[in-house]
Amino acid sequence: MVSKQKRFDMLVNALYADVYRYAFWVCKNQSMAEDLVQETYLRAWKSFENLKDEKVAKAWLFTIVRRENARKYEKFQPDVVNIDEIDLGAEGLSPVDHGEYSVIQKHILSLALKFREPLVLQLVGGFSAQEISDILQINKNTVLTRLFRARNQLKKIITEKPAGIKKQTGGLTDG
Amino acid sequence: MDDLEFRRQAYTDPECKDSGFLEHKNKSADNVNFVEDLQLLDESLKQAMNLKPPEDLAERIKLNQTLRHHQVMRKRTLYGSMAASVLIVVAVFFSLQPVNQHKSNLDQQVLSHIYHEIDHLYEQQDRSLKQVNILLSEFGSHLNRSIGSINYLGSCEIANKKGVHMVVEGTVGPITVMMLPDSPVNSQHLISDKRFNGLIMPAGKGSMAVVGEKGESLKLLQEKLIENIRWI
Numbered sequence A: 001m002v003s004k005q006k007r008f009d010m011l012v013n014a015l016y017a018d019v020y021r022y023a024f025w026v027c028k029n030q031s032m033a034e035d036l037v038q039e040t041y042l043r044a045w046k047s048f049e050n051l052k053d054e055k056v057a058k059a060w061l062f063t064i065v066r067r068e069n070a071r072k073y074e075k076f077q078p079d080v081v082n083i084d085e086i087d088l089g090a091e092g093l094s095p096v097d098h099g100e101y102s103v104i105q106k107h108i109l110s111l112a113l114k115f116r117e118p119l120v121l122q123l124v125g126g127f128s129a130q131e132i133s134d135i136l137q138i139n140k141n142t143v144l145t146r147l148f149r150a151r152n153q154l155k156k157i158i159t160e161k162p163a164g165i166k167k168q169t170g171g172l173t174d175g
Numbered sequence B: 001m002d003d004l005e006f007r008r009q010a011y012t013d014p015e016c017k018d019s020g021f022l023e024h025k026n027k028s029a030d031n032v033n034f035v036e037d038l039q040l041l042d043e044s045l046k047q048a049m050n051l052k053p054p055e056d057l058a059e060r061i062k063l064n065q066t067l068r069h070h071q072v073m074r075k076r077t078l079y080g081s082m083a084a085s086v087l088i089v090v091a092v093f094f095s096l097q098p099v100n101q102h103k104s105n106l107d108q109q110v111l112s113h114i115y116h117e118i119d120h121l122y123e124q125q126d127r128s129l130k131q132v133n134i135l136l137s138e139f140g141s142h143l144n145r146s147i148g149s150i151n152y153l154g155s156c157e158i159a160n161k162k163g164v165h166m167v168v169e170g171t172v173g174p175i176t177v178m179m180l181p182d183s184p185v186n187s188q189h190l191i192s193d194k195r196f197n198g199l200i201m202p203a204g205k206g207s208m209a210v211v212g213e214k215g216e217s218l219k220l221l222q223e224k225l226i227e228n229i230r231w232i
Helices: A004-027 A030-046 A054-072 A100-109 A114-122 A128-138 A142-161 B003-013 B017-023 B029-049 B056-075 B105-116 B116-124 B130-139 B220-229
Strands: B141-143 B148-157 B161-169 B175-181 B191-192 B197-201 B206-213 B230-232
Touching: A004 A030, A004 A054, A004 A114, A004 B056, A030 A054, A030 A142, A030 B056, A030 B191, A054 A128, A100 A114, A100 A142, A100 B029, A114 A128, A114 A142, A114 B029, A128 A142, A142 B003, A142 B029, B003 B017, B003 B116, B017 B029, B017 B056, B056 B130, B056 B148, B105 B116, B105 B175, B105 B191, B105 B197, B116 B175, B130 B141, B130 B148, B130 B161, B141 B148, B141 B175, B175 B220, B206 B220, B220 B230
Parallel strands: none
Antiparallel strands: B141 B230, B148 B161, B161 B175, B175 B206, B191 B197, B197 B206
């Protein structure tokens, strides 16, 4: 029988990167995201007995991230941000790559939270629409509509700008 | 599925595996291209979202949890005044070396602390050298190389002074290693009781203690510690 400590450590190792990414795309600040991740895992430790099945651990952790973010940071965060005001230099985002990816990151950040969040849950979390609905506590049809609008908006912005996405296969990832 | 529904579904999830969706997609080259464009967009979005987490974040998360957990445990204890002081007791065991053995107040507190936090002897945290050094750096020291399997790592208080408490896997049993940077001792000396044998010695500006079960040879661990501990 694996000890609680070992199970917890395994959960950290397996999911900390995605939890961090989700936290970042929700709060849009790297330091805040790190704080959020720390608080999330502390809460997870305290209520570890609530996690009945490790298969739903990611969804469980992401739900805790949301709650912690709502508690601490939401009141400081505008829903829509002026792209030009975002400083994505050395202190902010570390771009996955120079050029187009940092532009795409800016575009993602420019989305309102209610559209950005379901998209991040789908692409970072790998969740289905039903799972996203459970995490966000909103109707599944609302999730589908928001995913539609998020992609629709991003496609428009990206294909309208000359420095937008190029059609290419593969590409650099940042781990 | 009509065109409108097809496009809507593609925007919602370009990787949709629904048979009706796939059938509609394969009806024309335009439909295939439409979906592929959105799949390419998703690839770029995924890569953009795939930020690299800060270095050592996983290590710091695990360490933070352990420290917080033991803070909570200490608050719950009935022995409020004897709250954990972490002494790194490096068991430097010179069995033939005559040492000035005396039960000083610090000796008693080290042993009391081990009994008070006896559960640590049975933990299996498996801490990395990196995690050890994150904590040691707060107390002005550093380990150049691993000294063995670290089953417990935390910070504590002995006599209102903070230090580091580790439990290392020994041959006979677990070995407690404590570092008290603010509790200097004049000389190296043995400490013991019915169950444990150990040594407290000067270390940096403070002291270190290493305590193992009776019968444990602490010489090897002692040598590793002396060789690899540094003061920063």
